[in-house]
Amino acid sequence: MKVWTDKCAYLSRRGREWLERAPSREVQRILVIRQCAFGDYMATRPFLVELRRLFPGAHVTLATVSTYRYAVPEDLIDELFVQETQGGLGAQWRSLRSLTPFDMLFDLADTARSRLLTFMTSASIKLGFPYRSLSNRLLYDVGLRRTNYHYEAEVLLDFLKVMGHKPRYPLDFAMPCHLGSDAERIIAYFPFASSSDKSLSFDAWRQLIEAAASTHVDYQHVLLEGHKAEEGGEFLAEVVARQGNVSVQPRMDLERLAEWMTRVSVLVCGDTGVRNLALATHTPTLGIFFRTLPYRYWPRYENFHEAVFLRDGATPGKADILHGLEELLLRLYPERELPRPSDEDGL
Template identity: 60%
Template sequence: MKAWVEKGGYLNERGRRWLSALDPQEVRRILVIRQCAFGDMMAARPFLVELRRVFPRAHITLSTVSRYQYALPRDLIDEVHVLDGEGFLAEQWRSLREPGRYDVLFDLADTSRSRLLSLVTRARVKLGFPYRQVFNRLLFDVGILRSDFHYEAEILLDFLKIMGHKPQYPLEFSLPRHRPGEARHRIVYFPYAAVSRKSLSRESWAALIDQAAIRFPGYQHVLLEGNKAEESGDFLMDIAGRHANVSVQRRLDLDALAPFLAESALLVSGDTGVRNLALATHTPTLGIFYMTVPFRYWPHYEACHEAVFHRDGRVPETSDILGTQESLLSRLYSA
C-alpha cells in the first residue's frame, strides 16, 4: 500500500514500512484513544464509521476517562476502556497497562493522559496528531497535521486518507438524519454551554427568541432545556405566555434528542455539544461564536450551516443573529 503523504504529515521508517505492507484484512485489534466531552465525541463518529470500513475484521476498543462517558459511540465500537485517574498510583498504572497489545493505536485526544497511554501501550504502529510536533518523534510512527481552521470530524479522517481511503461525503455519523422536505417548522434554541462564558446571557436569549417569534411567525420557536438543574427554561415563561409560537422543551435524553433535532428546521446555539449533535444529524445550524474559533466547528461540505461572529471577537448583537437567521432560513426553505 502506498503512503499517501508528501509534506503534510510525519512518517518515520517504521510507519512507512507498516503502510507499505498493510493488509487491512489482517488488522485484528485497534485502540482508539478519545478522551473528550459530548461534542467532540460526536466529531469522532465519522472516523469510527470509516475505520470499520477500512478494517472490517478488527476488534475496536475506545479508550476514554471516567468523566467523559456520556455519548460514548458504543454502537460503533466493540469495547470501552476507561482510564482510571483516581486511586493509588498502582491502580492508575494498572489501568494504563490494561489495554494490552494492539495492531494499531490512534491517539485522537492529545492530552497528557492519552500521550502516557500511547507511550506504554504496545502496538505495531502508533498514529497521532499532536499540536506540538515534538511528540510525533517521541510517540508516533505516523502523524497528521492538526488545525483550528477545519472541522475536526474531517481532520480525524486524515488518519485514514494517509492510507488512501476515500471517506463518504457528506460525512456519515450513523445517527438519525435531517431531511429538509420532512422537517417540522420548528426552530430550536439551546442557550447553555459547559462554560457559561461561551453562551449569551439569559436576557440576550430571551430578547432573541422574543423578536424571532415576531419576525418568523410561520415557525414554532422552542427553547431546549439542558441536563443540569441550572439549565432550565423557566426564564422564558413570560415570553412563551405572550407568543403562541414560543414554547419550552423539557430535558430530552440522548436517544430522543437526536431525532428531535433531525426533525427540526434549524438549531440556534453557541459552541455546545448539542450543536455538535445537530451537525451529526445534518440538521441546519446557526452557531454563535465570540470565544471559540468557529472554523473548527463549522462544516463546509454542507451549505446548511452558518456561523455569526465578528472579526474583533465582540459578542454578536440580536440584530446580527436575526439577520443571519433570516438569510439562512430563506436559503434553505424558500420555495
C-alpha cells in the same frame, strides 16, 4: 499499502515499513484514544464509521476516562476501555498496563493522559495529532499536523487518508437524518454551554427569541432544556406567557433528542455539544461564536450550516443573529417565504 504523505506529516521508518507491507486484512486489533466531551464524541463518529469500512474485520477498542462517558459512541465500537484516573498510583498504573498489544493505535486526544497511554501501550504502529513536534519521535510513527480551521470531524479522517482511504461525503455519523424540506416549522434554541462565557446571557437570549417569534410568526420557537439542573427554561417564562408560538421543550435523553432534532427546521445556539449533535444528524444550524474558533465546528460540505461571528471578535448582537436566521431560512425553505409583519404594515 501505499503511504500517502508528503512534508505535511511526520513518518518514521518503522511506520513506513509496516504500512507498506501490512495488508489491511491483517489488521486485527485497533485502539482509538479519545478522551473528550459530548460534542467531540459526535465529531468522532465519522472516523469510527470510516475506520470500520477500511478495516472491516478489526476489533476496535475505544479508550476514554471516567469523566468523559456521556455520548460515548459505543454503538460503533467493539469494546470500551475506561482508563483509571481517580484511584491511587497503583490502580492507575495497573490500568495503564492492562491493555494487550494492538496492531494500530490512534491518539485522537493529545492530552497528558492520552500520551501516557500511548507510551505504555504496545502497538505495531502509532498515529497521533501532536501539537508539539517533539512528540513525533517520542511517541508516534505517523504524526499529522492538526488544524482547527476545518471541521473537526473532517480533520480526524486525515489519519485514514494516509492509507489512501476515500471517506464518503456527506459524512456518515450513523445517526438519524434530518427530514429536509419535510421538517416541521420549528426553530429550536439551546442557550447553554459548557462555560458561561461561550454563550449569550439569558437576557440576550430572551430578547432574541421574542424578536424572532414576532418576526417569524409562522414558526414555533422552542427553547430546548439541557440535561444539567441549571439548564432550565424558567428564564423564558414571561416570553412564553406573551407569545403563543414560544414554548419550552423539557429535557430529553440523547436518543430522543437526536430523533427530535431531525424534525426541526433549524437549531440556533452557541458552541455546544447540542450543536454538534445537530451537525451529526445533518440538521441545519445557526451557530453563534465569539469566544471559540468557529471554523472547527462549521462544516462547509453542506450548505445548511451558518456561523454568526464578527471579525473584530465582539459578541454578535440581536440584529446580527436575526439577519443570519432570516438568510438561512430563506436559503433552506424558499417555498415557505411569507410576508413579514413589517411588510404588511407598509401596505
